[in-house]
Structure formats: C-alpha cells, structure tokens
Amino acid sequence: MDKTFKPAEIEKRWYAHWEESGYFAPGGSGDPYCIMIPPPNVTGSLHMGHGFQQTLMDALIRYHRMLGNDTLWQVGTDHAGIATQMVVERQLEAEGRDRHELGREAFIERVWQWKGESGGNITRQLRRLGTSPDWSRERFTMDEGLSRAVQEVFIRLYREGLIYRGQRLVNWDPSLHTAISDLEVIAEEEQGHLWHFRYPLSDGSGHLTVATTRPETMLGDAAIAVHPEDERYAQLVGKTVDLPLVGRQLPIVADDYVDRDFGTGCVKITPAHDFNDYALGQRHGLPLINILNADATLSDAVPEFYRGLDRFTARERVVADLEQLGLLEKVEDHTLKVPRGDRSGVVIEPWLTPQWYVDAKKLAAPAIEAVESGAIAFVPKQWENTYFSWMRDLQDWCISRQLWWGHRIPAWYDPEGNVYVGEDEASVRAEHGLSDNLPLHRDEDVLDTWFSSALWTFSTLGWPEDTPELARYHPTSVLVTGFDIIFFWVARMIMMTLHFRGEVPFHTVYVHGLVRDSEGQKMSKSKGNVLDPIDLIDGIDLEDLVAKRTAGMMQPRLAEKIEKATRQHYPEGISAYGTDALRFTFYSLASTGRDIKFDLGRIEGYRNFCNKLWNAARYVLMNAEGEDCGQDPEAPVSYHLVDRWIRSRLQETIGEVHRALDNYRFDLAAQVLYDFVWNEYCDWYLELSKVALRDPTGDDAARRGTRQTLVQVLESVLRLLHPFMPFITEESWQSVAPLVGVRGATIMRQPYPEVDPSSVDKAASAELEWLKIIVLGVRNIRGEMNVAPGKTVDALLRNGTENDKKRLLDNQTFLMQLARLGSIRFLADGESAPAAATALAGDLEIFVPLAGLIDREAELGRLTRELNRIEGELKRLRGKLDNPGFVAKAPAEVVEREREKLAAQEQAQARLEAQRQALEDM
Incomplete structure (x- = not known):
C-alpha cells in the first residue's frame, strides 16, 4: 500500500474493474x-x-x-x-x-x-x-x-x-404552452400590490369594495362572495353588482370559503382563473369565463379594447380605466406568493383547458x-x-x-370530435369499424x-x-x-x-430529509451555497467554481450575484475530499426524516477518518506481512487481554451495525463504526498491540495471537465499512485478506460480518475499561499540569480492591507504556500520599507526584494569567446576558450561544482553580 491515501488514483480504477467484471449484477443465493x-x-x-x-x-x-x-x-x-x-x-x-x-x-x-x-x-x-x-x-x-x-x-x-378527457383548471405555463404539475411550480414571496375596487350594486343603493392582486382577472369575474354569517352583507346575498368595464351583472353569493376578517370581507370570484374560485364556482353553478389565450394574452371573452394585450399590460390598463371611473378606492403594498414555472421562470396561470385525467379517487x-x-x-x-x-x-x-417529447397519447379524433383509443390508427379503425375514407387526427399531446x-x-x-x-x-x-x-x-x-x-x-x-447548507438554508445558486458532489470529490479552485456556477446565466445581474456569493462562501475554492469521505459524511447525517445540514467541517473530519483507516492498514501490514499470523493450525495461539477485548468489541460493533442498518439508521451505523475504528481499534488497540509485540516477557504464541488479531479484526472492519466506503475498503482488503487466508476477487462479494457470540468477552471488556481509566486519568493530569510529553511520571494508587491489585499486576506493562510511567504501585497501608495531582476512577484514587516535574512558580504564574483572562471574559459575557435589552431583542440562537460560552468559561475557571490549588499545596 502507498504511504498516503490517494483516492483519485484508486476510485476510477476500481470502479471500472467492478463494472467490467459484472459484480453489480444479481447473483446471491439468498432471498x-x-x-x-x-x-x-x-x-x-x-x-x-x-x-x-x-x-x-x-x-x-x-x-x-x-x-x-x-x-x-x-x-x-x-x-x-x-x-x-x-x-x-x-x-x-x-x-x-x-x-x-x-x-x-x-x-x-x-x-x-x-x-x-x-x-x-x-x-x-x-x-x-x-x-x-x-x-x-x-x-x-x-x-x-x-x-x-x-x-x-x-x-x-x-x-x-378510469381515464377521461375533460375541461378543468390546470397550472399553465404561458411560455412553454403546456400544463405542468404542482411540483414544477415554485411559489416564492414577492412584493406586489393589493388593489381595492368598487363594484356598484345594480339597484343603485351603493357599492361593494373588493381587493385583488390580479386586477386583469376581474374581466372574467362571475360573482361576489361573502361569508354566510357576515351580518354586514347578509341582506345583500341574492342581489347583484355591475361588473365595471364589462357591464355584466354578478350575483352576490354566500360561502364559507370567504374569510370575513380579511380585507373588506367581500371576494371577487373568477372561476376560470383561480383554483379556489373554481371550486366555489362549481358549488354555486357559476359560469366559467376564460379571458386568457395560451400565451397569457387576453382573449375574445373580454371587451374589444383589451383583446390581445399581454396580461400585465392589461393589468395596468384596467387599473387606469377604473381609476378614471372613480372606482379605484386605494392601492396597498402587499407581499404575496407568486407561482412561477421552475423551468421557464414565468408566472404560472390557472387556466381552463381540455386535458386528459385519471380518476384517481x-x-x-x-x-x-x-x-x-x-x-x-x-x-x-x-x-x-x-x-x-x-x-x-x-x-x-x-x-x-402540450409537448412533442414524451409518450404520445394513443387517441384519435374524427371530424365529429369522437375519440377513439387504441394501439395505433389501424387497430382503432378495425376495432370500431371505421372506413379508410374517414379522416382521423391523432391527439397532439403527450403524457x-x-x-x-x-x-x-x-x-x-x-x-x-x-x-x-x-x-x-x-x-x-x-x-x-x-x-x-x-x-x-x-x-x-x-x-x-x-x-x-x-x-x-x-x-x-x-x-x-432534504440536504441544506450548514445554516439550514435551502441550497440555491443565487445564495452561493450550492455544493456539487463531484466538486467535493475532485476539488475545484475558486475561479473554476465561479465560472461553473455562472455558466449559461441569461441574466447578467443574477450571474454577478452568484459570483459574489460564491467568493464569499468559498474564497479558496473547495478541497478534494474523495468519494469515501463524502459518502461517510452523508451517512453520518442521515437521521430518519430530518433535513440534512451539510458543512465542509464534517467532510474534512471524515477525510481524516479515511487517512486514519489507511494508516492503520499500513501498520497492520508492516507488522504482519511475512510474519506468523497463526495460519498454521498446528502452531499454538494465545491471546492477550487486549486481543480478547478488541475481538469482543468487534462482535458488539457488528451487532450494533446490523441493528442500525435494519432500521435505516445510517447515522447510528456510521457513528458506531467511526467510534470503533478510530477510538478503539486505532487509538487503543494498535497502541496496545505495539506493547504486546515488543513485550520481552511474552511468548511466540501470544505474539502470534496479537498479529492474528490485528489482521482478522481489520479484515472484518473493512467488510463492515465496505457498504459505506467502497473504494478504500476494496483497496485495503486486497492486501489484508491473504493474511487471514481469504481468497476472492472483490470485497463486495464477501460475506458481511455476523456476530459470533463465542467471541464476546465481558470480563476482558471490563478489565480493559479499567486500564483505560487509569491511562486517561494520568494523561489528563499530565495535560492539566502542563507536563512535557516526553517526561515519564510516577503514579500511586489508593483505595483499590483486591481485584484492582490483580489487574495492576496483570497489566503493568501496558500501563507503563501507554501512560509513560516510570513506576506505578499501590500505597501501602498507612502510607500518606505526597503532594500530587489527583484523578478518580470510581473509588480508586490516582496520584501523580509533581515534585521535580514542573517549575512550580512558572506554572503558577501561567495559571494566574490564564485565570485573569477568563475572569475578564466572564465579566463581559455576564454583562451581556444580564442586559434585558440583549436577551429580549437578540435572536434566540444567539442568546443560547452566549450562554454556552459562559458555561464553558465557568468550567475552565473551575478546572484551572483546582490546578492552582494543587500546585500551592506542593
């Protein structure tokens, strides 16, 4: 294996091999x-x-x-x-x-x-x-x-x-000249206006004021609706108003659809140009007056002087004409959701047109x-x-x-408008006995x-x-x-x-869930927060990223906005992370049903995980290739505590991964695998294995057992990880598999690890956890007291049980190496502890004498300076959070972040005070 993990070199090579070899085809013998x-x-x-x-x-x-x-x-x-x-x-x-x-x-x-x-x-x-x-x-x-x-x-x-042809309202794209689905309509908030118009009552007794965001549609109004319990208008239900500019009389109807608390409580009803109005019109038997052509110009159904006008030009003229007649009461700024076609970008119209329907009910x-x-x-x-x-x-x-590209509807029409459905024109004629002289025209639409x-x-x-x-x-x-x-x-x-x-x-x-940016915002080009998976895999510099994002933009202002946002979000471009790191990032975020907040910090961490796994494989190969790894069934093999522990933890990990995947908890599976590989196998077992392999008191059987454990656990880990990280696992497995006697062309055709209950060793796990607590206790003391990494320290233990004393005896070699100890022993009965830094492991006390390890006065000075800095930060944070104005006006997430900072600084202060007290007691 190469010294460094280079995903670009292995990904294309392995994928081509997999595909050419037919490994993706069905072939398992199971269900x-x-x-x-x-x-x-x-x-x-x-x-x-x-x-x-x-x-x-x-x-x-x-x-x-x-x-x-x-x-x-x-x-x-x-x-x-x-x-x-x-x-x-x-x-x-x-x-x-x-x-x-x-x-x-x-x-x-x-x-x-x-x-x-x-x-x-x-x-x-x-x-x-x-x-x-x-x-x-x-x-x-x-x-x-x-x-x-x-x-x-x-x-x-x-x-x-169950399929029929009928005339109903659809989402109509005036640019593409076709009906589109709701999914192809994007409704976003835009600034518009609310026009208030007066509709005179036909009996001359006054008027009703209605408000609309689409004044041009009034030319197709069929009624005015009020709520049936609105006392203001109860006496008017059944009467009529005159439709301005058109002269048509409109009935006043009562319907629960009307929100009597919005605007004037009177709503103009245009059944042919609004989905809600269409439903109300059906309930009240109102006429459908289609005022638009396919291109959203006004049709012959409107007065002559509006015909042929673009809908927005007609809007301006209608408003001007009503104002001239004294019927424009007021105009208000209004924020509304405007439906636009996701492909064309134009405003979508509810439009009455004959279409084919499935009776879905x-x-x-x-x-x-x-x-x-x-x-x-x-x-x-x-x-x-x-x-x-x-x-x-x-x-x-x-x-x-209403397109040309698609499955053309298999329907034909005769001159009378009769419809015939069949496989082709010949079968239609044969089935219905139609003469060859009868002209048939195929439906122009597609599905x-x-x-x-x-x-x-x-x-x-x-x-x-x-x-x-x-x-x-x-x-x-x-x-x-x-x-x-x-x-x-x-x-x-x-x-x-x-x-x-x-x-x-x-x-x-x-x-x-849906993938969003690190702030939870929807990804969009104009925000500059869109990420392309291929860019994350291969990397892309800033200039190429800008060019890619603005390529083909029809609007120069939008292209400029995208470029500015891109430079702000990714001033250095995007690093190459490789496929496996990207994939593992996705799994780590895939909690059921929730939207995914994706940020580059995550993928950076999982690129490091790939490197960790690669280096672990190289370490195992360096210690196992050409060595006796227990392949000979006649050669004795014995296992250290650490070998039994990692084998046991592997079995527990296998079980947890199975449970997570069987329940679609990709995030839990990823976390379990990450914790086992990084924290337990790499950080603990590989370090412990170095001690075991170098232990002068060990025998060949024990070393053989450690080498066998190294390769067997790694080989199982690679199979466990393969569904998530296919490339690095395949490349590593090809080198590791022969060491455990496994033969096969590809890891993907190997069996997924199953739990072996006989390898679960609770006693080994408990003993190893005890060892880890001691090591971590000493390491924490070294870190807190600023002891140089290269210096060995002594450790003393107190309040231990007989079991603790036996564990110390059995594991002294591992403790000495991992904690960098010069000595470790239990205090004798009646022996007092020297001035020391302490840690606790349950009831077991750990002492590290500090005399001679550090410059006491220099360390006290450093701690005092750090405590003074923290005190200043605490004063600032408390002042901010004690200010009612800040707490009331700042966003909740900002206030919460400041509280988290305060808690962290208070914890740091307590920790440093304890360190200073320990030094003063020396």
Whole structure:
C-alpha cells in the first residue's frame, strides 16, 4: 500500500474493474432484495440531494449483497419531457431555427440524437459516487419496453372508465404552452400590490369594495362572495353588482370559503382563473369565463379594447380605466406568493383547458388500505399521516402535456370530435369499424412523465410480459425517496401497481430529509451555497467554481450575484475530499426524516477518518506481512487481554451495525463504526498491540495471537465499512485478506460480518475499561499540569480492591507504556500520599507526584494569567446576558450561544482553580 491515501488514483480504477467484471449484477443465493432507483432526469446533473439519496441506496444494496441476498438495484433515467424539450429547443434557437420549422418527427429525431450524445452525464456522475446498480439493465422511460407498458396502461384505464378527457383548471405555463404539475411550480414571496375596487350594486343603493392582486382577472369575474354569517352583507346575498368595464351583472353569493376578517370581507370570484374560485364556482353553478389565450394574452371573452394585450399590460390598463371611473378606492403594498414555472421562470396561470385525467379517487381506496394494513410501511412512520391526508382528499390527476417529447397519447379524433383509443390508427379503425375514407387526427399531446414513472417498479422488469425478473424481484424491497414526492410519485406508484399487478410495488418507503447548507438554508445558486458532489470529490479552485456556477446565466445581474456569493462562501475554492469521505459524511447525517445540514467541517473530519483507516492498514501490514499470523493450525495461539477485548468489541460493533442498518439508521451505523475504528481499534488497540509485540516477557504464541488479531479484526472492519466506503475498503482488503487466508476477487462479494457470540468477552471488556481509566486519568493530569510529553511520571494508587491489585499486576506493562510511567504501585497501608495531582476512577484514587516535574512558580504564574483572562471574559459575557435589552431583542440562537460560552468559561475557571490549588499545596 502507498504511504498516503490517494483516492483519485484508486476510485476510477476500481470502479471500472467492478463494472467490467459484472459484480453489480444479481447473483446471491439468498432471498431476493430489490431497489428501484428514483429515475433522475436525463437532462440532469448530480446535485447534493441526488448524491445523498444514491449513497443511501448503495449502502443498502452493498449490505444485502454481502448478506447473500439475490440483489438487484434497477437503474434508469426519466425522459424529463419539459426539461429535455427545452434543451433541444435552445440548441435550435442557437442555430436560428425552431421546432415548428423542423416539424414533429424531425424534432423527435433531434431529441434522440441529443440523448445519445449528451444524455448520460448524470449516470457518469453516479458512477463517480461509487454506486453499484446493475448497469446492464439500465432503462429509459422512453425505451421500447416502457413505451409499450405506458400504452397498455393508458388503453386499459380508458376502457375501464378510469381515464377521461375533460375541461378543468390546470397550472399553465404561458411560455412553454403546456400544463405542468404542482411540483414544477415554485411559489416564492414577492412584493406586489393589493388593489381595492368598487363594484356598484345594480339597484343603485351603493357599492361593494373588493381587493385583488390580479386586477386583469376581474374581466372574467362571475360573482361576489361573502361569508354566510357576515351580518354586514347578509341582506345583500341574492342581489347583484355591475361588473365595471364589462357591464355584466354578478350575483352576490354566500360561502364559507370567504374569510370575513380579511380585507373588506367581500371576494371577487373568477372561476376560470383561480383554483379556489373554481371550486366555489362549481358549488354555486357559476359560469366559467376564460379571458386568457395560451400565451397569457387576453382573449375574445373580454371587451374589444383589451383583446390581445399581454396580461400585465392589461393589468395596468384596467387599473387606469377604473381609476378614471372613480372606482379605484386605494392601492396597498402587499407581499404575496407568486407561482412561477421552475423551468421557464414565468408566472404560472390557472387556466381552463381540455386535458386528459385519471380518476384517481377510484384507485385510492386499495392504496390507502395497503398502508393501513402494514403491507407497505413508511419509515419514519409519521410520513404515513402525510400520505393519508393527501390520499383521502385526492383530486383527479391531469396526465396530458402540450409537448412533442414524451409518450404520445394513443387517441384519435374524427371530424365529429369522437375519440377513439387504441394501439395505433389501424387497430382503432378495425376495432370500431371505421372506413379508410374517414379522416382521423391523432391527439397532439403527450403524457406527463409522472405517468410513465408511476409504472416504474413493474415496467422496468418487463411488464406487461410475465418475465422471470418480474416474478423474482417484484414486489421490490424498499423505496428510498424524499418527502417532497410522496404525492407525485410514491402514491401514484402504489395506486398503479396495485391496480395492474394486484400487489404492492414495495414493502417499505424510507423517507429521507432534504440536504441544506450548514445554516439550514435551502441550497440555491443565487445564495452561493450550492455544493456539487463531484466538486467535493475532485476539488475545484475558486475561479473554476465561479465560472461553473455562472455558466449559461441569461441574466447578467443574477450571474454577478452568484459570483459574489460564491467568493464569499468559498474564497479558496473547495478541497478534494474523495468519494469515501463524502459518502461517510452523508451517512453520518442521515437521521430518519430530518433535513440534512451539510458543512465542509464534517467532510474534512471524515477525510481524516479515511487517512486514519489507511494508516492503520499500513501498520497492520508492516507488522504482519511475512510474519506468523497463526495460519498454521498446528502452531499454538494465545491471546492477550487486549486481543480478547478488541475481538469482543468487534462482535458488539457488528451487532450494533446490523441493528442500525435494519432500521435505516445510517447515522447510528456510521457513528458506531467511526467510534470503533478510530477510538478503539486505532487509538487503543494498535497502541496496545505495539506493547504486546515488543513485550520481552511474552511468548511466540501470544505474539502470534496479537498479529492474528490485528489482521482478522481489520479484515472484518473493512467488510463492515465496505457498504459505506467502497473504494478504500476494496483497496485495503486486497492486501489484508491473504493474511487471514481469504481468497476472492472483490470485497463486495464477501460475506458481511455476523456476530459470533463465542467471541464476546465481558470480563476482558471490563478489565480493559479499567486500564483505560487509569491511562486517561494520568494523561489528563499530565495535560492539566502542563507536563512535557516526553517526561515519564510516577503514579500511586489508593483505595483499590483486591481485584484492582490483580489487574495492576496483570497489566503493568501496558500501563507503563501507554501512560509513560516510570513506576506505578499501590500505597501501602498507612502510607500518606505526597503532594500530587489527583484523578478518580470510581473509588480508586490516582496520584501523580509533581515534585521535580514542573517549575512550580512558572506554572503558577501561567495559571494566574490564564485565570485573569477568563475572569475578564466572564465579566463581559455576564454583562451581556444580564442586559434585558440583549436577551429580549437578540435572536434566540444567539442568546443560547452566549450562554454556552459562559458555561464553558465557568468550567475552565473551575478546572484551572483546582490546578492552582494543587500546585500551592506542593
């Protein structure tokens, strides 16, 4: 092994070998274990959320692969209708062309060309993370097999009356000219206005004042609504008002939807341009007046002088015209949430348009029962409540999109508008007896990508064919996902799979948190706090980081903002940490269901952990290669206390890791492994092993036992760590495994360690803990009294039991070496302790005589100066916290930090006072 750990040199080499050797393919002899990857967009690039999610799945897959399960991790990508079409349209725009000039068929060919050339970026990045899906089975939601499944599902649902075409409100993107899902709408607070307008009562008795943030929509008003218990307007219900600028009379209706305490308590109702208004309009039988065209210009449904105007231009004109009529009462500044398309960035409009829908209510009941019965379990369990609340108030699902890229809807129309659904035009004509002379026109729309991904667990395994893979791996074992797509994907997969397969798609839904920055803020380019997993793995300097973040920005001001934020957050760029350190950081943060606060300090620490493990392996190899490690069954082997202890602690660690992983507590597994490897194996056992191997009183059998323990425990540790840190464990294992007589091409096909109860030695653990307490007590005294590291000290013990005296006799060699002692003994009966620094180990007292060890006067001076400094800091902190103004006005977290500082300084003061008193007593 090289002297230093160089992740860049081993990662690409090992990954290429693993993939080329087919190690990721199913092959275990045990029960099947299957995970379906949430398919990332083919246009995508790896972000922190992807990186976090993929490493969680990979740990589960590698763990179960090593447990012997017949393990399949099904990989694939989503065709990402809107995103992919936008990418190719931008390419055409750069060439001075557009898709309409190209035509539909030629445009689709161009998209497939782009997919072949550039659509694999994210899968290449997934490989850099060390993920181990079966790449030979990679699927794409537009490939031939999945297209067939999508068509089959649409046709069957249509024939069962569960798919229909209807005109309802949708989220409409006026730039992309398509309906989009709620997940593709980002609503963020923006500064706007609240306009108050007067609507005259038709009988001339006065007016009602209504407030709106979208004045242009008043041209499509259908009613004024008031609360049924609002005494101010009770006598007006049933009357009408005149709609200004239009002249239409609007009824005044009563409805519980109205908040009588907001504004004037009167609400204008525009059923064709607001989702809440649409629902109210349905209850009261109000007309749907669509005032917008597809591009958000005003339609022919408005007075002539507004027609064709852009919606925001029309807003200005409506306000000006109402002001001129004396009907504008006032304008207020108002903060509101504005919905924008996540791809286009334009304001989304609720728009009335004919679309295809799935009658989701009829599919919901079995999906609810599957979770209620425990056939599907959510981890953490509280996410079941989120699932139920949505499923029990389910709206029909809009599945059509006005795009060219995607699964085209298999529906045809005749000149009369009759619709025919089938596999192709020929089968439609044959099934319905339609003449070849009757012209048919195919539906121009495509299906929402969530429709095809809802079939993911069974379509990727070959459905609608009854394939061996479908019989073997379905239902799948676990779905790993974020809470933000429980509605959009998880619930729809459950509904579709139960309907078409009669079984659940997965047994467990593990819901992880979202990755945020170290302050808990959502990551965004404009904040400059976005981290790219590949940058963390490989490192990137500041200038390249700035260029990467601002590349392709259409708005110069935004690009400037991103550059400034990047320079502020990462003035020196980002160091190269390697894949294993990044992965282990993710696991350490993966507590169930909570959002993840990611900071570079964590990954820095786990890079050090990688180095620690690497150096431990090198130490073991240096002491074991070419030596007798107990391979000869005829040669006697005996074990020191320290060997028995570390073997016992290994077994306890194995059990804890199994329990953590079986309960999806990646954070607990990571902590257990970190503590064992760093604190117990490296910091204690390796140091103790040096003493054991050099002990002149030891025999060959004992040294053989220590060397055997060194390599056997390390080999087990590497297998334990492999699901979390695949590269460093593979590289190290290749050198260590032969020393324990293990043969195999790769660590990932080795068995995962299981608990061996016969190796659990409680007595050894108790005795070693006693030894550690003595060593730590002496070390603390040395540190507190500022004794030079190279100096040996003497130690005296008092109040020990007969068992303590036996332990001292048995372990004196280890104590002398680890605590750097010149001597250690128990005080004789009646013997008084000299002036010394003390420590306690339960009832056992530890004394370290200080005479001759330190310059008493110089040390007293140092302690006095430090105490004076602390006293000044305490005065400042107490003054701050005693100030009512600071405590009342400062953020709670700032006040808490100051209190923590005060407590830490008070503890330091007490410790130094005790040290000074000990010196004064000398």
